[in-house]
Amino acid sequence: MPRRRSKPSESTIRRLSLYLRALEGLGEEGESTASSELLAGRVGTTAAQVRKDLSHFGSFGKRGLGYEVAPLQVHLKEILGLHRRWPVVLVGAGRIGSALFEYPHFGARGFEIVAILDRDPAKVGRRWGEVEISPMDELESVVHDRKAELAILTIPWDGAQDVAEALVAAGVRGILNFAPLQLRLPPEIEVNDVNLALEMEALSFALHLGGSQVDGVDARSGEG
Amino acid sequence: MPRRRSKPSESTIRRLSLYLRALEGLGEEGESTASSELLAGRVGTTAAQVRKDLSHFGSFGKRGLGYEVAPLQVHLKEILGLHRRWPVVLVGAGRIGSALFEYPHFGARGFEIVAILDRDPAKVGRRWGEVEISPMDELESVVHDRKAELAILTIPWDGAQDVAEALVAAGVRGILNFAPLQLRLPPEIEVNDVNLALEMEALSFALHLGGSQVDGVDARSGEG
DNA sequence: AGCTGTGAATATGTTCACAGCG
């Protein structure tokens, strides 16, 4: 268990995920070792940033050599909590819920959707693969029985706050929220918002501005 | 056209989207005016932050009173470039693409998916609503004819880089990218990544850590 | 009196640059 040297930021954590994915790619390409500069190139950041990010969790590199691909992968998985299986409850059996249920990258990371809930009686009882859609009033028992600490919320905004509170009451500690509203939950509950319209709006802003002002001397243009 | 006072950060822009949505809610609730503190409460930030964010773009408030809901909504839409319609090309007619095609919040913001492309011949020719799925070799003509400057990429990683380059060559300036890989494009092209597995991993990290260390005296706990 | 708009102070995140290990 590596000792933590200083507090990693949210952005550091998100980059760790990117490093992990990059390492998997490098592994498939047959590389057994990777320098901070190589990793940085793959994820679009700087070598110093890679080293600083990793240094929060330990000393994984070898001076003069770089990082060994396979062991670092293991370390990152452990740091991110991906060395275990995570049962997940999906609330909302609509289009987005369905897409996420099929999303291959969740399973590859140990996230397994073990239950689906929906308030629409027409959907209740249907099966998606192995999983049968349950009615909302089974929320508590399902979360409890399946020991789910993670939930994905893909329901319209009008039910979201109540459902989120019910999930927390039942034992959920982390929520991936697709409802376009700010959930009000105790601070110890981790909420990640995915706001798709907002992402488009950020693009729209950038393009809209483009004509009138560009003063970004952008550092992203690679070196070498 | 409000004068820009200093450079707004990426996070400022994202909060503007949240303010806009909050204002719409307030409007529906019949409020005609909103203080920075009220807005802050709705989107989970501080009053000072709201004022600072808005001040980058102009002076929209009245001292002693706050902001008028309807006019500020209009200003925000204009700032974000939402006073116009944005034709969007969707590349990838899979589960996620389908969910986004139906996503109601895009249309409400002026984003209209005017074309769908897919490399699977079995899908080409099918219709989703008014829109027929086109083969990939029509990419250039479709982007050009529909004057699409925005694209949404929901394809597996192995084709993504090439498709992104083709989109850019055809005139696209902004991409919402769901492929879990770092696109390498000219710096003037705006790319927003939505990495769903990464979002889950960030949750996993937080929960995993939870047992061993919690030193977040979290500012989010409201001020009475 | 109330609430905005904004410089100044603080906190946080990133980059530099180099000592030191392999």
Add this chain to the structure above:
DNA sequence: CGCTGTGAACATATTCACAGCT
């Protein structure tokens, strides 16, 4: 000799605190 690990320098973002309009 190369590349990591890291304090120190720098840059950016947030919060404070208050002058100034309404």
